[in-house]
Amino acid sequence: xxxxxxxxxxxxxxxxxxxxxxxxxxxxxxxxxxxxxxxxxxxxxxxxxxxxxxxxxxxxxxxxxxxxxxxxxxxxxxxxxxxxxxxxxxxxxxxxxxxxxxxxxxxxxxxxxxxxxxxxxxxxxxxxxxxxxxxxxxxxxxxxxxxxxxxxxxxxxxxxxxxxxxxxxxxxxxxxxxxxxxxxxxxxxxxxxxxxxxxxxxxxxxxxxxxxxxxxxxxxxxxxxxxxxxxxxxxxxxxxxxxxxxxxxxxxxxxxxxxxxxxxxxxxxxxxxxxxxxxxxxxxxxxxxxxxxxxxxxxxxxxxxxxxxxxxxxxxxxxxxxxxxxxxxxxxxxxxxxxxxxxxxxxxxxxxxxxxxxxxxxxxxxxxxxxxxxxxxxxxxxxxxxxxxxxxxxxxxxxxxxxxxx
Numbered sequence: 001x002x003x004x005x006x007x008x009x010x011x012x013x014x015x016x017x018x019x020x021x022x023x024x025x026x027x028x029x030x031x032x033x034x035x036x037x038x039x040x041x042x043x044x045x046x047x048x049x050x051x052x053x054x055x056x057x058x059x060x061x062x063x064x065x066x067x068x069x070x071x072x073x074x075x076x077x078x079x080x081x082x083x084x085x086x087x088x089x090x091x092x093x094x095x096x097x098x099x100x101x102x103x104x105x106x107x108x109x110x111x112x113x114x115x116x117x118x119x120x121x122x123x124x125x126x127x128x129x130x131x132x133x134x135x136x137x138x139x140x141x142x143x144x145x146x147x148x149x150x151x152x153x154x155x156x157x158x159x160x161x162x163x164x165x166x167x168x169x170x171x172x173x174x175x176x177x178x179x180x181x182x183x184x185x186x187x188x189x190x191x192x193x194x195x196x197x198x199x200x201x202x203x204x205x206x207x208x209x210x211x212x213x214x215x216x217x218x219x220x221x222x223x224x225x226x227x228x229x230x231x232x233x234x235x236x237x238x239x240x241x242x243x244x245x246x247x248x249x250x251x252x253x254x255x256x257x258x259x260x261x262x263x264x265x266x267x268x269x270x271x272x273x274x275x276x277x278x279x280x281x282x283x284x285x286x287x288x289x290x291x292x293x294x295x296x297x298x299x300x301x302x303x304x305x306x307x308x309x310x311x312x313x314x315x316x317x318x319x320x321x322x323x324x325x326x327x328x329x330x331x332x333x334x335x336x337x338x339x340x341x342x343x344x345x346x347x348x349x350x351x352x353x354x355x356x357x358x359x360x361x362x363x364x365x366x367x368x369x370x371x372x373x374x375x376x377x378x379x380x381x382x383x384x385x386x387x388x389x390x391x392x393x394x395x396x397x398x399x400x401x402x403x404x405x406x
Contacts (some may be wrong), residue, residue, distance in 0.1 A: 025054040027089060029120040029129035031101075037136045040111075044103040044135060045246065047077060049096050050120065052089035059123040061086045062099075066116035069106035074099055087120075103135065111139035150177045151184070151247040153240065161256040164231050164299045168255040170223040171201060174242055176213040182244040185210045186221065189239035193228040196238075213244075225255060233259045233300060259300025261364040263327070264336075266293045271336060279372045285347035290371065292319075294327070294360055295336035302327040302362040307339060310357040314346030317356060327362070349375045 028051040038044050052058050062085055064072045076082045077098045087097060101118060114135045121128040152175045160168045176182050186209055188196040197207045201220040213219050223240050238253040268275030271293045282288040296302050305324040309317035320340040327337065343356060356371045 025056070025058070025122075025127055027052045027054065027058055027060065027120075027122075027127065027129065029060070029118075030131060031133070034132065035134045035136065037138065038105075039138050040105055040109060040140050044101070046101045046103075046133065047246075048074075048099050048101050048118065048131070050087055050089055050099065051093065051096055052091050053093045054091055056091055058089045058091075058127075059086055060089055060120045061123065063119040063121075064101070064116060065119070066103070067114050069109065070114070070116075071104040071106075072116065073102050075102060076100070086123075101133070105137055109137060111137050113137075151175070151242060151244050151249045152177065153242060153249045153251040155240075155251060155253065158252070159254040159256060161258055163258050163260040164227060164233070165229070165260060168225040168227070168238075170225075170240070170253055171220055172223055172240055172251060173218055173220045174211075174213060174249075175218040176244060177216060178244070178247075179215050181212060181214045183210050183212050184242050184244045187241045187243070188223065188225075189241070190225060191227075191236050191238075194236075195226045197224055198222065199224065223253075227255070227257060230299070231257055233257050260298035261300055261302055261362075262297035263302060263360060263362065263365040263367045264295050264297050265358070265360060265367045265369045266336070267291075267369075268293065278369065279374070280343075281374045281376065282343060282345050284345045284349040284351070284375055284377060287342050287344045288373070290341040290343060292339040292341050292358060292360075292369070293336045294339065294367075295330045295333070296327045297330055298365075299329055299331070300364070301329065302364050305360055305362045308359050308361075309341075310359070311343075312346070312349075312354050312356075314349070315354075315356070316342075316344040317358075318342045343371075343373065345373065345375045351375055351377050 031046055031048050033046060036044060036046060050060060062074050066072060074084050076084060077100050084099065087099060089097060103116065114137060116133040116135065118131045118133060119128060154173045155170055160170065162168055174184055186198045190196050199206055199208060199222045201222050204222065211219060211221065225238060234257055236255045236257065238255055239250055240253060241250040267278050268291050269277045276290055280288065280290060303326050305327055307319040307322055311317050341358060352375060354373045354375060356373055358369045358371065360367055
């Protein structure tokens with residue numbers, strides 16, 4: 001009998017202990033605004049608070065029951081926002097986890113009162129909390145009470161122009177007009193394949209997604225946008241947004257991509273590996289043909305190209321053609337263009353090295369190439385020299401003959 005008594009007493013102690021442990025599990029689920037008023041064209045965004053008061057972590061599942069036709073969901077309250085169906089709560093009675101309940105009325109919804117029941121329950125379904133939310137939907141003709149703006153944005157240069165491959169940078173001032181310090185979350189809407197990030201104005205190596213701004217204070221962030229490689233020329237809209245609590249502000253910006261221009265000049269040997277280099281030989285008074293290769297290494301076409309040369313006095317330099325209406329990027333043409341350059345040294349040019357500078361110029365870009373031209377004497381002057389020598393020798397011979405006879 002004593003053993004049965006002890007066993008029963010132990011069972012009672014275990015049962016009471018288990019009851020005590022079960023009683024310790026607890027969590028809170030609530031909102032500070034159980035009744036809200038919205039207009040038909042606006043979504044409901046309501047902050048909900050969760051607190052785990054128990055000794056261990058809890059996974060809390062979320063559910064909404066409400067009128068049919070409404071689109072409802074839960075999401076995180078910080079950037080980037082994510083749609084969620086459960087929240088993992090660590091055991092910390094002092095920590096409040098804030099999420100958002102979102103609701104969108106159906107098209108054509110009638111004005112009136114709509115009730116939503118929000119349920120949060122533990123994974124084992126042993127604990128559950130419900131919150132009733134009353135939404136007063138105004139009629140389409142009812143003017144909504146203007147909301148005092150407590151978050152404003154400003155920028156000095158809303159439209160920035162850059163060639164492709166360059167970053168677009170905007171310095172944006174954010175003003176918190178609330179009477180308390182707030183965390184401002186930053187977001188951006190950019191074209192597909194573009195990249196964007198935010199930095200403090202004077203700490204460009206630090207990337208951020210939010211910042212604290214004091215009460216009735218301002219701060220400046222740098223919004224940097226990078227277009228993809230090979231982006232087309234044109235104007236691209238950008239949107240910078242900031243959110244603090246329920247305040248939201250946006251700023252429309254513009255990125256203008258102009259393309260790049262990069263004119264290149266080369267000799268035949270530099271392109272094909274054979275032929276003329278930038279050092280050529282010529283004969284005084286004789287025409288020398290040189291092939292100039294050129295291409296556009298940029299992303300936008302060069303227009304109205306013209307060619308000219310800086311040359312020694314008495315020389316002739318001509319180009320065929322001497323003008324080009326357009327030079328498309330090499331990425332489109334896949335081959336360089338050729339220009340025939342005809343160089344004719346002066347007829348009495350002294351043998352030696354001379355410099356001829358070839359220039360290709362367009363309104364968008366210009367390039368120069370220096371040619372070293374080594375000029376040799378013409379064969380005609382060589383025969384003249386031979387004739388002079390023959391005459392001199394004949395004259396001397398005649399003189400010697402006459403003197404010998406005497």
